Amino acid sequence: MNNKIKKILPQIITVLFVLGIFGFFTFNAQINMDNRGIDFGFGFLTQESSFDVQFSLIEYSGSHSYARAYLVGLLNTLLVSFISIIFCTILGVIFGVARLSSNYLIRNSAAWYVEFFRNIPLLLQIFFWYYAALRALPVPEKAGPWFGVTYMTIKGYYIPSFIWTNLDIFLYSILAVIVSIIIISTYAKKLQENEGKQTPVFFISLGLIFVLPALTFFIGGVSLDFGIPVLKQLSKTSYVFEGGIGLPPELIALVLALSLYTSTFVAECVRAGIQGIGKGQKEAAASVGLTPNQILKLVVMPQALRIIIPPTTNQYLNLTKNSSLAAAIAYPDLVLVFAGTALMQTGKAIEIVSITMLTYLSISLAIAAIMNWYNKKIEIKEK
Amino acid sequence: MNSLNFLKSNKQNFYYFLYLGLFLFSISILDVAINSFLKINVTSFLPGILSIFLPLILGFVGLNFIRTEYSGIKSLDIVNKNINTNNFNAILTLLIIFAIIKATPPSLSWMIFDANISGDTKEACTGTGACWTYVKVWFRRFMYGMYPNDLHWRINLAFILVIALGFFGFFLRDNLKKYLALYYVIIYPIIAFLVIYYLISGGSFGLVWVETGAWGGLSLTFIVSFFCLIFCFPLGMVLALGRRSSLPMIRYISIGYIEFWRGVPLITVLFMSSVMFPMFLPEDFFMDKLVRVIIAITLFEGAYCAEVIRGGLQALPRGQYDAAKSLGMGYWKMHIFVILPQALKLVIPGICNTFLALVKDTPLIFVVGLAELAGMLALAKTNPKWLGFAMEGYIFAAIIFWIICYAMSKYSYNLEAKYKTER
Numbered sequence: 136m137n138n139k140i141k142k143i144l145p146q147i148i149t150v151l152f153v154l155g156i157f158g159f160f161t162f163n164a165q166i167n168m169d170n171r172g173i174d175f176g177f178g179f180l181t182q183e184s185s186f187d188v189q190f191s192l193i194e195y196s197g198s199h200s201y202a203r204a205y206l207v208g209l210l211n212t213l214l215v216s217f218i219s220i221i222f223c224t225i226l227g228v229i230f231g232v233a234r235l236s237s238n239y240l241i242r243n244s245a246a247w248y249v250e251f252f253r254n255i256p257l258l259l260q261i262f263f264w265y266y267a268a269l270r271a272l273p274v275p276e277k278a279g280p281w282f283g284v285t286y287m288t289i290k291g292y293y294i295p296s297f298i299w300t301n302l303d304i305f306l307y308s309i310l311a312v313i314v315s316i317i318i319i320s321t322y323a324k325k326l327q328e329n330e331g332k333q334t335p336v337f338f339i340s341l342g343l344i345f346v347l348p349a350l351t352f353f354i355g356g357v358s359l360d361f362g363i364p365v366l367k368q369l370s371k372t373s374y375v376f377e378g379g380i381g382l383p384p385e386l387i388a389l390v391l392a393l394s395l396y397t398s399t400f401v402a403e404c405v406r407a408g409i410q411g412i413g414k415g416q417k418e419a420a421a422s423v424g425l426t427p428n429q430i431l432k433l434v435v436m437p438q439a440l441r442i443i444i445p446p447t448t449n450q451y452l453n454l455t456k457n458s459s460l461a462a463a464i465a466y467p468d469l470v471l472v473f474a475g476t477a478l479m480q481t482g483k484a485i486e487i488v489s490i491t492m493l494t495y496l497s498i499s500l501a502i503a504a505i506m507n508w509y510n511k512k513i514e515i516k517e518k
Numbered sequence: 519m520n521s522l523n524f525l526k527s528n529k530q531n532f533y534y535f536l537y538l539g540l541f542l543f544s545i546s547i548l549d550v551a552i553n554s555f556l557k558i559n560v561t562s563f564l565p566g567i568l569s570i571f572l573p574l575i576l577g578f579v580g581l582n583f584i585r586t587e588y589s590g591i592k593s594l595d596i597v598n599k600n601i602n603t604n605n606f607n608a609i610l611t612l613l614i615i616f617a618i619i620k621a622t623p624p625s626l627s628w629m630i631f632d633a634n635i636s637g638d639t640k641e642a643c644t645g646t647g648a649c650w651t652y653v654k655v656w657f658r659r660f661m662y663g664m665y666p667n668d669l670h671w672r673i674n675l676a677f678i679l680v681i682a683l684g685f686f687g688f689f690l691r692d693n694l695k696k697y698l699a700l701y702y703v704i705i706y707p708i709i710a711f712l713v714i715y716y717l718i719s720g721g722s723f724g725l726v727w728v729e730t731g732a733w734g735g736l737s738l739t740f741i742v743s744f745f746c747l748i749f750c751f752p753l754g755m756v757l758a759l760g761r762r763s764s765l766p767m768i769r770y771i772s773i774g775y776i777e778f779w780r781g782v783p784l785i786t787v788l789f790m791s792s793v794m795f796p797m798f799l800p801e802d803f804f805m806d807k808l809v810r811v812i813i814a815i816t817l818f819e820g821a822y823c824a825e826v827i828r829g830g831l832q833a834l835p836r837g838q839y840d841a842a843k844s845l846g847m848g849y850w851k852m853h854i855f856v857i858l859p860q861a862l863k864l865v866i867p868g869i870c871n872t873f874l875a876l877v878k879d880t881p882l883i884f885v886v887g888l889a890e891l892a893g894m895l896a897l898a899k900t901n902p903k904w905l906g907f908a909m910e911g912y913i914f915a916a917i918i919f920w921i922i923c924y925a926m927s928k929y930s931y932n933l934e935a936k937y938k939t940e941r
Contacts, residue, residue, distance in 0.1 A: 254923035456783035499781035
């Protein structure tokens with residue numbers, strides 16, 4: 136009996152404590168909102184937002200609703216995270232491998248790269264790129280082309296846009312490629328397990344990726360045009376680029392800072408993963424008669440990935456959360472558009488901040504859930 | 519690349535190859551160096567693309583000549599083993615050396631030779647390089663924010679006292695050493711809090727009151743991160759114990775708390791503290807913005823701290839728990855006297871890393887209008903008298919933060935190595 140009370144009493148006290156805090160807050164919030172004449176509710180989401188956003192992936196103007204503004208912000212956040220994740224992975228893998236190089240210079244330059252970018256606050260890096268480095272770029276009329284058709288100017292980076300005809304056929308062909316690669320690789324695996332035959336899956340897949348989509352150009356009536364940015368004079372002194380896609384400098388600064396900063400952490404994950412594979416594994420594989428390529432593909436990588444992927448996903452998650460720093464340089468991400476402008480206009484502090492936090496929280500929890508599932512799947516099953 | 523190996527040295531002509539290789543290699547370096555330092559293109563008589571790639575080709579051939587399995591000459595073997603193992607490595611080596619040579623003159627001349635530091639106004643900056651005058655003039659603002667100039671000694675004194683008190687624990691007499699943990703976890707934070715509060719904000723003991731709005735610069739970064747650290751540590755400890763508790767309600771509440779704060783970005787937490795939190799407080803209750811920010815960061819960082827401490831708790835062998843229980847210790851006795859002292863020692867490097875992350879995160883308080891270093895930079899950059907020196911300011915701030923964070927990360931790395939060997 137005594138034992139039972141000992142177990143239940145602390146729980147009751149904790150729950151009451153937590154409920155008490157929540158109750159206290161709700162009570163105060165009720166009074167405060169009554170005093171200021173604000174009512175709680177999410178009805179504002181359907182109202183007209185009447186503010187403009189500089190850069191959006193979907194069609195948006197002031198006449199759209201707040202919910203649409205939220206979507207614009209969310210998509211911008213996802214866009215900047217997605218681009219940064221790609222770049223930080225590439226950089227991270229390169230520098231992580233370079234840190235293990237036998238070459239003294241390469242090893243140490245990679246180490247200094249990691250130490251340098253890891254130890255400067257991200258916000259300062261974003262500010263540096265945005266306010267200092269990108270401001271040194273030329274104005275549109277003086278910008279020379281990069282790679283012939285792209286222009287890096289103080290107003291942003293202008294790249295050609297794609298103008299597709301019959302895009303859907305092209306996408307179907309991509310889908311067909313993916314499906315056929317999956318089928319082929321399962322079949323090849325079966326073949327190897329049953330008969331010991333090896334099929335060059337990689338080259339077949341590579342061939343498919345190039346051949347099938349190319350076929351649609353010749354047969355399917357798909358064609359691709361490029362909208363090349365052209366300099367246009369607005370008035371005597373002001374020039375702009377028209378046509379093509381203009382990436383705003385905020386986006387470039389963010390991508391640069393986020394990917395350089397996060398790549399240092401990814402590099403450390405990659406290094407730890409590769410170092411985590413014992414020398415004996417490679418020697419054992421070599422003594423069975425595998426070639427160096429096979430050792431890398433069949434023995435080292437599967438084990439190293441098991442160590443690398445979980446912490447790297449964590450870094451991706453951090454990157455996505457860090458992309459909220461965009462608000463500091465006025466890149467229209469979720470925080471700036473929704474928790475900034477929309478909040479100023481509606482004054483619905485509690486609702487808007489909660490929605491914003493819940494959005495990030497659900498992204499995090501979703502990725503964490505996928506990670507847990509993946510970890511379960513790849514963990515070494517000991518019998 | 520076997521075809522490239524037709525010119526390989528053998529025993530007879532080894533020295534010819536060595537000298538020829540060194541000669542070619544030094545010519546390639548010399549070419550790049552002259553090109554970079556004196557801005558003279560020695561090879562301009564060659565067609566364009568060849569003139570660019572000539573040093574690379576020469577250096578590559580040179581390194582290829584030098585490369586041998588084993589020569590018996592110590593320095594040569596070290597070079598071959600470290601930077602010249604194969605053709606690919608040789609090219610990368612050359613590229614890195616060239617990049618360093620190419621980057622040195624412009625950065626040196628920008629930062630030192632063409633830079634200005636004299637004078638007090640923008641007009642003093644006449645050179646083409648950096649204008650360190652800007653940093654010099656604004657230095658006190660970058661360090662202390664809007665804090666009155668003649669009162670800066672108070673901030674300095676407070677920091678010196680806090681650091682001195684931190685080292686005080688090392689000089690305790692042996693019979694008092696058992697209270698060390700008590701001192702660092704409870705007494706030290708309280709004293710430090712009182713020292714900083716009374717010295718920096720003043721208002722009593724004959725000191726002039728300085729409102730928190732005037733605090734700023736790097737000192738604010740330290741104040742915020744220091745307070746957050748000392749407050750988030752106990753919070754993290756409670757949460758970590760809660761997460762490992764056998765009582766389901768307590769465990770779920772702790773898990774919910776930790777996962778919630780770890781799932782949201784700090785910037786939304788700061789937004790919450792500045793716009794949402796005042797709504798949750800009683801009507802006529804005013805809370806300073808700095809205090810709200812510190813509370814928000816503490817709540818946020820407490821979750822991370824909890825995970826670090828949980829790692830320490832999990833790292834302890836089960837035998838420790840069993841042994842404590844078999845001595846008849848209850849939950850609290852077991853944790854206070856057996857588990858926590860060992861676990862906390864294990865997590866010191868982790869806490870160090872948390873603190874590092876905290877210091878790197880504090881510039882974010884700029885978005886809610888507190889002017890710490892990044893905020894002061896933004897303020898100085900838009901000052902009409904000092905337009906156009908953003909670069910110098912950010913480089914200055916980056917150097918300061920880099921030194922602090924690098925020192926801390928090295929320290930935590932050393933601690934980690936030390937504790938690893940001790941166990």
